[in-house]
Amino acid sequence: MANEGLNRVIQRSLAEARKLFWVFLYLWVLLGLFAIHKSIVLNEQNLIYHQGFAIINAWLLAKVMLIAEMFHVADNLKHKPLIYPIVFKSAVFSVILISFYILEEVLVAVWHGKTLANSMPAVGGGRLVGILLVGFMMFVVLMPFFALRELGRDIGDDKLYELFFVRRTKYTPLQS
Numbered sequence: 001m002a003n004e005g006l007n008r009v010i011q012r013s014l015a016e017a018r019k020l021f022w023v024f025l026y027l028w029v030l031l032g033l034f035a036i037h038k039s040i041v042l043n044e045q046n047l048i049y050h051q052g053f054a055i056i057n058a059w060l061l062a063k064v065m066l067i068a069e070m071f072h073v074a075d076n077l078k079h080k081p082l083i084y085p086i087v088f089k090s091a092v093f094s095v096i097l098i099s100f101y102i103l104e105e106v107l108v109a110v111w112h113g114k115t116l117a118n119s120m121p122a123v124g125g126g127r128l129v130g131i132l133l134v135g136f137m138m139f140v141v142l143m144p145f146f147a148l149r150e151l152g153r154d155i156g157d158d159k160l161y162e163l164f165f166v167r168r169t170k171y172t173p174l175q176s
Contacts, residue, residue: 016066023065023145028058030141057101064100065093082150089146094138098131 035050044050068074074092077085152160 020062020066024058024062026145027061027065028055031058031061057104060104061097061100064096068093068096078150078153082147082154085150086143086146089149090139090142093142093146094135097138097142098135102131 031054032051035054036047038044039047039050073096074085074089077088148160
Protein backbone atom coordinates (compact mmCIF):
# COMPACT_ATOMS: atom_id res chain seq x y z
CA MET A 1 0.00 0.00 0.00
CA ALA A 2 2.74 2.46 0.98
CA ASN A 3 4.78 1.37 -2.04
CA GLU A 4 1.81 2.12 -4.30
CA GLY A 5 1.49 5.62 -2.82
CA LEU A 6 5.21 6.22 -3.23
CA ASN A 7 5.04 5.16 -6.89
CA ARG A 8 2.17 7.60 -7.48
CA VAL A 9 4.16 10.42 -5.88
CA ILE A 10 7.22 9.56 -7.99
CA GLN A 11 5.16 9.43 -11.19
CA ARG A 12 3.48 12.74 -10.43
CA SER A 13 6.83 14.34 -9.56
CA LEU A 14 8.34 13.14 -12.84
CA ALA A 15 5.36 14.48 -14.78
CA GLU A 16 5.68 17.88 -13.08
CA ALA A 17 9.45 17.92 -13.64
CA ARG A 18 8.89 17.17 -17.33
CA LYS A 19 6.39 20.06 -17.57
CA LEU A 20 8.83 22.38 -15.79
CA PHE A 21 11.64 21.33 -18.12
CA TRP A 22 9.68 22.13 -21.31
CA VAL A 23 8.43 25.47 -20.00
CA PHE A 24 11.95 26.33 -18.83
CA LEU A 25 13.45 25.33 -22.18
CA TYR A 26 10.98 27.45 -24.13
CA LEU A 27 11.50 30.50 -21.91
CA TRP A 28 15.28 30.04 -21.89
CA VAL A 29 15.41 30.03 -25.69
CA LEU A 30 13.31 33.20 -25.81
CA LEU A 31 15.12 35.04 -23.03
CA GLY A 32 18.47 33.85 -24.37
CA LEU A 33 17.64 35.26 -27.79
CA PHE A 34 16.50 38.53 -26.21
CA ALA A 35 19.82 38.67 -24.29
CA ILE A 36 21.82 38.04 -27.47
CA HIS A 37 19.85 40.72 -29.29
CA LYS A 38 20.41 43.19 -26.45
CA SER A 39 24.14 42.43 -26.38
CA ILE A 40 24.43 42.96 -30.12
CA VAL A 41 22.39 46.16 -30.16
CA LEU A 42 24.23 47.67 -27.19
CA ASN A 43 27.60 46.27 -28.37
CA GLU A 44 28.23 44.61 -25.01
CA GLN A 45 31.02 42.10 -24.57
CA ASN A 46 29.61 40.08 -21.66
CA LEU A 47 27.27 37.75 -23.56
CA ILE A 48 27.87 34.79 -21.21
CA TYR A 49 26.90 36.96 -18.24
CA HIS A 50 23.54 37.80 -19.85
CA GLN A 51 22.94 34.14 -20.75
CA GLY A 52 23.37 33.24 -17.08
CA PHE A 53 20.62 35.70 -16.19
CA ALA A 54 18.48 34.30 -19.02
CA ILE A 55 18.81 30.81 -17.50
CA ILE A 56 17.96 32.02 -14.00
CA ASN A 57 15.01 34.12 -15.19
CA ALA A 58 13.72 31.28 -17.37
CA TRP A 59 13.81 28.93 -14.36
CA LEU A 60 12.01 31.40 -12.09
CA LEU A 61 9.44 32.40 -14.69
CA ALA A 62 8.79 28.75 -15.59
CA LYS A 63 8.02 28.07 -11.94
CA VAL A 64 5.70 31.10 -11.87
CA MET A 65 3.90 29.83 -14.98
CA LEU A 66 3.44 26.34 -13.52
CA ILE A 67 2.14 27.72 -10.25
CA ALA A 68 -0.30 29.96 -12.14
CA GLU A 69 -1.43 26.93 -14.15
CA MET A 70 -1.84 24.96 -10.93
CA PHE A 71 -4.28 27.64 -9.78
CA HIS A 72 -6.08 27.39 -13.16
CA VAL A 73 -5.32 30.97 -14.15
CA ALA A 74 -6.93 31.79 -17.52
CA ASP A 75 -8.63 28.38 -17.79
CA ASN A 76 -12.16 29.72 -18.21
CA LEU A 77 -12.10 29.50 -22.04
CA LYS A 78 -10.84 25.92 -22.34
CA HIS A 79 -14.09 24.67 -23.89
CA LYS A 80 -14.11 27.32 -26.63
CA PRO A 81 -12.39 26.95 -30.03
CA LEU A 82 -8.60 26.77 -29.64
CA ILE A 83 -7.91 30.35 -30.73
CA TYR A 84 -9.71 31.79 -27.70
CA PRO A 85 -7.77 30.04 -24.91
CA ILE A 86 -4.49 30.48 -26.83
CA VAL A 87 -4.88 34.25 -27.20
CA PHE A 88 -6.37 34.71 -23.72
CA LYS A 89 -3.68 32.66 -21.97
CA SER A 90 -0.95 34.43 -23.95
CA ALA A 91 -2.31 37.81 -22.85
CA VAL A 92 -2.81 36.86 -19.19
CA PHE A 93 0.54 35.10 -18.86
CA SER A 94 2.43 37.91 -20.58
CA VAL A 95 1.03 40.30 -17.94
CA ILE A 96 1.97 37.83 -15.18
CA LEU A 97 5.50 37.31 -16.50
CA ILE A 98 6.19 41.03 -17.02
CA SER A 99 4.81 41.78 -13.54
CA PHE A 100 6.97 39.13 -11.89
CA TYR A 101 10.02 40.24 -13.85
CA ILE A 102 9.54 43.84 -12.71
CA LEU A 103 8.96 42.67 -9.12
CA GLU A 104 12.11 40.55 -9.25
CA GLU A 105 14.21 43.43 -10.57
CA VAL A 106 12.84 45.82 -7.94
CA LEU A 107 13.57 43.35 -5.12
CA VAL A 108 17.12 42.74 -6.36
CA ALA A 109 17.78 46.49 -6.62
CA VAL A 110 16.36 47.13 -3.13
CA TRP A 111 18.50 44.26 -1.82
CA HIS A 112 21.56 46.04 -3.25
CA GLY A 113 20.69 49.25 -1.42
CA LYS A 114 18.78 51.25 -4.01
CA THR A 115 15.63 53.10 -3.08
CA LEU A 116 12.30 51.85 -4.32
CA ALA A 117 11.99 54.79 -6.73
CA ASN A 118 15.47 54.14 -8.19
CA SER A 119 14.95 50.42 -8.42
CA MET A 120 12.39 50.36 -11.22
CA PRO A 121 13.92 48.16 -13.91
CA ALA A 122 14.81 49.32 -17.36
CA VAL A 123 12.30 47.02 -19.06
CA GLY A 124 11.74 48.65 -22.43
CA GLY A 125 13.74 51.69 -21.35
CA GLY A 126 11.85 51.98 -18.06
CA ARG A 127 8.94 53.84 -19.64
CA LEU A 128 5.33 52.70 -19.90
CA VAL A 129 5.46 52.48 -23.71
CA GLY A 130 8.57 50.30 -23.52
CA ILE A 131 7.02 48.03 -20.90
CA LEU A 132 3.88 47.69 -23.06
CA LEU A 133 6.01 46.81 -26.09
CA VAL A 134 7.90 44.15 -24.13
CA GLY A 135 4.55 42.85 -22.89
CA PHE A 136 3.28 42.68 -26.47
CA MET A 137 6.41 40.80 -27.54
CA MET A 138 5.85 38.32 -24.69
CA PHE A 139 2.22 37.98 -25.79
CA VAL A 140 3.28 37.10 -29.32
CA VAL A 141 6.04 34.66 -28.35
CA LEU A 142 3.79 32.88 -25.85
CA MET A 143 1.19 32.08 -28.52
CA PRO A 144 3.06 29.10 -30.03
CA PHE A 145 3.71 27.79 -26.52
CA PHE A 146 0.06 27.89 -25.54
CA ALA A 147 -1.00 26.57 -28.94
CA LEU A 148 1.06 23.45 -28.30
CA ARG A 149 -0.18 23.21 -24.70
CA GLU A 150 -3.81 23.41 -25.82
CA LEU A 151 -3.24 20.87 -28.59
CA GLY A 152 -1.58 18.57 -26.07
CA ARG A 153 -4.53 18.98 -23.75
CA ASP A 154 -6.95 18.03 -26.54
CA ILE A 155 -5.10 15.15 -28.21
CA GLY A 156 -2.99 14.08 -25.22
CA ASP A 157 0.53 15.09 -24.23
CA ASP A 158 1.89 11.65 -25.13
CA LYS A 159 0.40 11.84 -28.63
CA LEU A 160 1.77 15.36 -29.12
CA TYR A 161 5.23 14.18 -28.00
CA GLU A 162 4.96 11.24 -30.38
CA LEU A 163 4.01 13.50 -33.28
CA PHE A 164 7.07 15.69 -32.72
CA PHE A 165 9.76 13.28 -31.58
CA VAL A 166 8.95 9.78 -32.85
CA ARG A 167 9.53 8.74 -36.44
CA ARG A 168 6.27 8.58 -38.33
CA THR A 169 5.25 5.96 -40.80
CA LYS A 170 4.64 6.91 -44.41
CA TYR A 171 1.54 9.08 -44.73
CA THR A 172 -1.36 7.52 -46.58
CA PRO A 173 -4.33 9.78 -47.25
CA LEU A 174 -7.80 8.58 -46.33
CA GLN A 175 -9.81 7.15 -49.21
CA SER A 176 -13.25 8.62 -49.66
